Amino acid sequence: MLEISVKTDRRRQDRVPAVLPVRVKGTDASGAVFEELAHTLDLAPSGVRLGAIRRELKVLDTLTVLYRQRRVNFKVIWTKLLDVSGEYQVGLQAFSQERELWGLSLLTSSAASGAA
Numbered sequence: 001m002l003e004i005s006v007k008t009d010r011r012r013q014d015r016v017p018a019v020l021p022v023r024v025k026g027t028d029a030s031g032a033v034f035e036e037l038a039h040t041l042d043l044a045p046s047g048v049r050l051g052a053i054r055r056e057l058k059v060l061d062t063l064t065v066l067y068r069q070r071r072v073n074f075k076v077i078w079t080k081l082l083d084v085s086g087e088y089q090v091g092l093q094a095f096s097q098e099r100e101l102w103g104l105s106l107l108t109s110s111a112a113s114g115a116a
Contacts, residue, residue: 015042015049020102026063028055040067043102046094048074053088056081063092072101 020040027033034055041049048065057063061076074092081088094101 015044017041018043018102018104020067022050023066024050024053024063025066026057026061029058030056040102041089043104045101046097047077048092048094048102050090050092051087053079053090054086056088057090062095063090065092067102070101070103072096072098 018040020043022038022040023035024038025033025035032055036054038050038052041051050065057076057079059076059078063074063076065072065074073095075095076090077093078091079088080090
């Protein structure tokens with residue numbers, strides 16, 4: 001498996017498992033502009049892990065993710081080739097810190113039970 005990443009600190013926020021359909025726009029590793037359907041695997045207030053990406057991407061490239069009426073720009077933090085079919089998972093970090101990036105409350109079950 002091919003795995004590329006940028007050295008960063010450990011995850012600062014908990015992820016919430018969520019599968020949402022998204023449209024992804026950007027430029028792939030070969031320089032070709034693309035737009036394709038994908039889905040989220042998990043969400044965090046400032047990032048997302050996507051699955052079903054069928055193009056090789058470069059770390060630190062910019063992608064635009066569209067979900068419902070939202071359009072958010074992200075930086076590619078890591079990519080991972082899952083198998084020989086050419087499907088990738090990618091980790092993205094948002095450029096802006098929006099309160100509810102996905103239009104969802106991203107409280108984890110532990111945080112939600114502590115608030116009750």
